[in-house]
Amino acid sequence: MWMWIALGFAGLLVAVAIYDVVQTRHAILRNFPIIGHFRYLLEAVGPELRQYIVTGNDEERPFSRDQRRWIYASSKKENNYFGFGTDNDLELTPNYLIIKHAAFPLPDPHTGEPGYDPEHRIPCAKILGGPRRRAKAFRPDSVVNTSAMSYGSLSGPAIEAINRGAKLAGCMQNTGEGGVSEYHKKGGDLVWQIGTGYFGCRDERGRFSLDRLKEVVASAPIRALEIKLSQGAKPGLGGVLPAAKVTPEIAKIRGIPVGKTCISPSAHAAFSSADELLDFVERLADATGLPVGIKSAVGEMKFWQDLARLMARGDRGVDFITIDGGEGGTGAAPLVFSDHVALPFKVGMSRVYKTFAEAGIHEKLVFIGSGKLGFPEASVLAFALGCDMINVAREALMAIGCIQAQNCHTGHCPTGIATQNRWLMRGLDPTHKAARFANYVTTLRKEMLQLARACAQPHPALLTLDQIEILDDRLRGRTAAEWFEYRPEWGLPTLEDQAAIRAVMENRARLLSEEPAPGLVLGMA
Numbered sequence: 220m221w222m223w224i225a226l227g228f229a230g231l232l233v234a235v236a237i238y239d240v241v242q243t244r245h246a247i248l249r250n251f252p253i254i255g256h257f258r259y260l261l262e263a264v265g266p267e268l269r270q271y272i273v274t275g276n277d278e279e280r281p282f283s284r285d286q287r288r289w290i291y292a293s294s295k296k297e298n299n300y301f302g303f304g305t306d307n308d309l310e311l312t313p314n315y316l317i318i319k320h321a322a323f324p325l326p327d328p329h330t331g332e333p334g335y336d337p338e339h340r341i342p343c344a345k346i347l348g349g350p351r352r353r354a355k356a357f358r359p360d361s362v363v364n365t366s367a368m369s370y371g372s373l374s375g376p377a378i379e380a381i382n383r384g385a386k387l388a389g390c391m392q393n394t395g396e397g398g399v400s401e402y403h404k405k406g407g408d409l410v411w412q413i414g415t416g417y418f419g420c421r422d423e424r425g426r427f428s429l430d431r432l433k434e435v436v437a438s439a440p441i442r443a444l445e446i447k448l449s450q451g452a453k454p455g456l457g458g459v460l461p462a463a464k465v466t467p468e469i470a471k472i473r474g475i476p477v478g479k480t481c482i483s484p485s486a487h488a489a490f491s492s493a494d495e496l497l498d499f500v501e502r503l504a505d506a507t508g509l510p511v512g513i514k515s516a517v518g519e520m521k522f523w524q525d526l527a528r529l530m531a532r533g534d535r536g537v538d539f540i541t542i543d544g545g546e547g548g549t550g551a552a553p554l555v556f557s558d559h560v561a562l563p564f565k566v567g568m569s570r571v572y573k574t575f576a577e578a579g580i581h582e583k584l585v586f587i588g589s590g591k592l593g594f595p596e597a598s599v600l601a602f603a604l605g606c607d608m609i610n611v612a613r614e615a616l617m618a619i620g621c622i623q624a625q626n627c628h629t630g631h632c633p634t635g636i637a638t639q640n641r642w643l644m645r646g647l648d649p650t651h652k653a654a655r656f657a658n659y660v661t662t663l664r665k666e667m668l669q670l671a672r673a674c675a676q677p678h679p680a681l682l683t684l685d686q687i688e689i690l691d692d693r694l695r696g697r698t699a700a701e702w703f704e705y706r707p708e709w710g711l712p713t714l715e716d717q718a719a720i721r722a723v724m725e726n727r728a729r730l731l732s733e734e735p736a737p738g739l740v741l742g743m744a
Contacts, residue, residue, distance in 0.1 A: 243648035246620045246634045250646035258622075281546070282613070282623060286594060293662035294618040294655035315690040316596055321675035327668070333732035339665040340389060340727070343585065344680040344712045344720040345607050347443060347510045348538045350583040354508030356538075357442065359608060361390035362667075362679065363598070363660050366543075366589045366610035367412045367447065367514065369397025371460050371469045371481075372627075373616075377636040378402035379649040380619050382409075384656030393610060396447050396483065397460075398472040399439050405649075408440050412514065414447040416483040418473035427489045429506055431474075436507050443539070444503055446496070448487075448515035449561070450543050466639060493525040497535040504538075512539030512585070517567030518560070520574065527578040537584070540575075541610065542568045544590025564590035565604065569703040572605040576706070581605065582713045595666040602679040603687055603699060605710045611663075618659035619652035677724040681717060684710055 232253060239245075239252035248255040282290075285301070292299035309315055328335035341362045348356030365385065370378045378400065385392040385407030392407045396414025403409055413420060413432075420432035435441075460469075460481040470477040490499045496513070504511045517523070530536040544564025561567070568588055575581040585608065588601040593614030601609055613621070620634040627637040635647035671679045674686050684700035685707075700707075711717065 244651050246636075246646035246648075246652075247622070248646075250633060250635060250643050279623075281591070282617070287617060287623065289594070290614055290617045290659060294659040296658050299662065309690070310694055311692050312690070313692040316600060317688045317690060317696070318596060318599060318670055318674065319686050319688055320673040324675055325672040325677060327672050328728075334728040336727065336731055338389065339661055339668055341664050341668060341678065342720070342723055343607055344678060344716050345585050347585050348504075351504070351510075351536055351538055353504055353510050353538060355442070356510060359391065359442075361388065361660070361664070362602075362608045363388075363593075363663055364391040364410070364608060364610050365393050365615050366612035367393040367395040367445070367450070368612055368616075369395030370400040370402055370472065371397045371465075371639075372637060374632075374635055374638055374644045374647065375400070375402045375468075376644050376647040376649050377616070377619060377652075379405050380647065380652035381615060381656055382407040383649055383653030384619075384660070387653060387657035388660040390660055391442060393445065397469075398474075399435050399441070400468075400472050404439055406440075408442050410443045410445050411435070411439075411441045412445045412447050414483055415485065415487050416473070416475075416481070417489075418475070421474045429502070432503070433506055436509070441509065443510045443512065444507065445539075445541060446487075446500065446503075446511065446513045448513055449518075450514065450516055469639075493522055493529055496526070497529055497537070500537050501535050510538035510585075512537050512541060512587075514541035514543060514587075514589075516543045516545060516561035517571055518562070520570060523571050523574045527575045527580065530575075530580055531578045536580070539585035539587055540571065541587040541589055542571055542606075544568075544588075546590050564588060564592065565600070565703075568601070568604050568606065569705070572709070573705070576605075576709050581709070582716075593663060595663065595670055598663070598667055599670050599679055599682060600687055600699065603682045603684045603710055604703065604705075607680060607712070611660075615656060615659070618656045620647060620655070678720050680712060680720065 235256075236252040239248040239255065242249065245255070247258055289299050307315075309317075330337070340360065343359040343362055346356050346358050365381055368378075368381070372395065379402040382392050382403055382405045386405070390407075391410050392403065393410045394403055394412050396412050396416065396418060398419030399409065399411060411419075417425070417427045419435050420428055422428040422431065462478050462480045465475065465478055465481055467477050473481065475481050490496045500511045500513075503509070526537075542564065543561075544567060545561035546563055562570070568586070572581060572586060575584060586606045587608045587610055588598075588604070588606040589610040589612070591613075592598050592601050592609045593611035598609050616636055617623070619636065621636055622634060624633055626632050630638050630640060632638040632643060635643040635645070638644060667679050671677065671682060674682055676682055684703060684705050685698050687699040688696045689699055689702050690696040712720070
């Protein structure tokens, strides 16, 4: 009898293993048959274990258990509500954010009601490239887009999942500095990031090539170009792609030798000052017609002061500025750079915005925020600080399956996201993960709209810092406007842009009321 029981148990394990390897919904199970089930079991009983033994829901870093749970549930279209009240200590937590709702909020339509939008679309309040009259200026359809993550650092299936998801959600994918791959061409619009290595737009000697850039722009749905000066993960430091990761495919895309360690310099060779940067920007814009911007973490302020002074003349300028916070970090980096180089997003963004506001040109720019902004309350504060859009990176990775294993720098990511290992990559199914990413973006936009409407505004960009209060640990609070020393008119688009975006939101609500749109059909994953 025991023999039959043992055989039956063995047969069950074999059946489970076969199912795990064949199914495509869960990368962990596909890469680690049978064993992967223990992860989900421990995750299910995790809150109970941590409550008595390990950590609380808000103690883990860089993303807390509550934050990860909200992303996972949102990406799967599961219940992302939390019960029994907040477990945060509102009164004794320093720098605690409070959004001050209005006594008479705007209505928030639900499913089946007039004006309900199942895609929860939020277009940008400004025209990207409009003030400088770029030939291909446009109003971005989504204020939530992805931050720069390169093919090579991420696997092909991960890049493809995000691109397919971007198409579903109507947002844009930033390519990262690794160039434009075939995985980026699955229907989603792109922002092509140009880094110090000029990957994809370099000649045989590694120098920038305008002809090569124009070839790539003509081959892909690229809506804007972003010149990367630095990033939050390793500000002021170049990147390294180990030789083992430089496959023939990656070498072809980047224009580098196969099997040789790829070094991204710490600084650009095409320009070395704010003045030369603006010449470079105008050169790219004239050649492509695309809006051109820059991305940088914030350190010393002289560069930003010089840039604002030069742009104030009106003859040259960037179309957008992406501010990355020192808390950002999909890229692997030395610990000291991750922990101690570059200002946090809120500090860096406020300083740069004030620099351009004092020069009188802040309204002619699109500001994009990046650095742990993929949560409704963080994104709303970013908009009040003057951001017109936000980019998400690690939150997007968690939406497609990242479990915060923090093995990004080793090439052994268990979910097949930050690796080029064929066995691990096969566990990530781009179709299912695309739906998860789109679900996450849609849910984030939904809750951003809910917060804006609770504050009696139809769009997050219309919120002001006076509608946000920051508490200290002594039962005292100041408005965010006082905290960041903003003038009353700062943080908002021009009156014309405000009127235009109100009209866009009102017209969309009216059209949805008259003839409800079929909506975005997002599969469960």
